[in-house]
Amino acid sequence: MFVGSNSSRRFWYFGMVCLLAFSLAITGCTPSDQPSAQTDGKWQITATTGMVADIVARVGGDKVNVTHLMGPGVDPHLYKASQGDIKRIEQADLIFYSGLHLEGKMVDILEKIGKQKPVKAVTAGIPENMLLSNPASPQAFDPHVWFDVSLWMKAVEQARADLVAFDPANQSVYEANASKYLKELEELHQYAITQLATIPQEQRVLVTAHDAFGYFGRAYGVEVLGLQGISTASEYGLKDVQTLVDTLVSRKIKAVFIESSIPKQSIEAVVQGAAAKNHTVVIGGELFSDAMGAPGTPEGTYIGMVRHNVDTIVKALK
Ligand SMILES: [Zn+2]
The missing domain is CATH 3.40.50.1980 (Nitrogenase molybdenum iron protein domain)
Structure with a gap:
């Protein structure tokens, strides 16, 4: 065990304090306009x-x-x-x-x-x-x-x-x-499986503005029909609206869904097209597809967004 005299110990403390002050001074000189990694420890x-x-x-x-x-x-x-x-x-x-x-x-x-x-x-x-x-x-x-x-x-x-x-x-x-x-x-995955299974098989058809729900359909046994292709970068045409309207009428599908990140005119055109053929289709609600909801709301998290979609679909189609 090290036993030093009082004076040598005091000298050691003094040295450590100087060293600490010196390194703080150096750190203080780092340019602060350069956002370095972990400025706040994160x-x-x-x-x-x-x-x-x-x-x-x-x-x-x-x-x-x-x-x-x-x-x-x-x-x-x-x-x-x-x-x-x-x-x-x-x-x-x-x-x-x-x-x-x-x-x-x-x-x-x-x-x-x-x-x-x-x-x-x-x-x-x-x-x-x-x-x-x-x-x-x-x-x-x-x-x-x-x-x-x-x-x-x-x-x-x-x-x-x-x-x-x-x-x-x-x-x-x-x-x-x-x-x-x-x-x-x-x-959450189990929740989606159980909830969607409560919709009768023939009514388990999800109609939306663009084809965002392919994986959803495969995972949870839902048939998915979209107006637009996989990417919204491709425009939909009158022909796409007509094809979808014909499907709604012939299969007696009663609800379609709008998406938070897609203008709703496209899906409204489908509702109007069906009405012109004396088939009433309602908008079953808004789904979050390619973007979540506002921060601080339940839909502002991934889990909340998926639950919202599942609950909205089940409520409209059941
Ligand atoms: Zn998309």
Whole structure:
């Protein structure tokens, strides 16, 4: 055991205080206009859609600050990054996006930033044989994977792996957060299965403005008919409206749904077209498809958004 005299101990303390003051002075000299990693002790993460941000916020917990570019009602297929967005992307330590060409107009900027820092697609780990193809372009996949909760769980696992690789020191935190979230998502998946099964089989037909619900249909046994293709970037025509109207009339389908991120004129045209053929179709409610609801509302989270959709569909079709 070290036993020093009082004076040498005092000298040692003095030395330590000086060293501390010196290092504080150095830190104080770091240019503050350069947003460095972990300015507030948290990683700054920018996500594209709210659903992706929700994953990162849940898995990252108190180790991350997450912001996202596309708010409520925003259509990711058409979204172009503004100057402010580019700045937010450049300032982030890490960027997460959905992928599978959902953010079709952001490919260039994400690729460019990806040369400087990690830019990760949460859908990267989903095996191709679990993906649906995009009928409009057979080489491409349907990007709307979040509507099958069991597939979105794979996106959670991907984000967990990416966070652990980026910040291995907090591996146990990310793993604990992810397993808690995955448990909630497993319950949500079961909820959707049980609820949708209460709709009689012949009435289990979901008619919406664009084909966002393909994975939803496959996972939960619902037939899906959309007016527009997989991406909203392609315009629908009068012929598409007429085809859908004919289907509604011949199959006696009574409800159609509007989507939060798509103008509702398209689906209203279908309702009017059916009325002209003496078939009454009602709007069964608004579904959240490519964007979540407002922050602070239940639909402002992924879980709340899926529950809202399931409950709205069940109520209208049952
Ligand atoms: Zn879409």
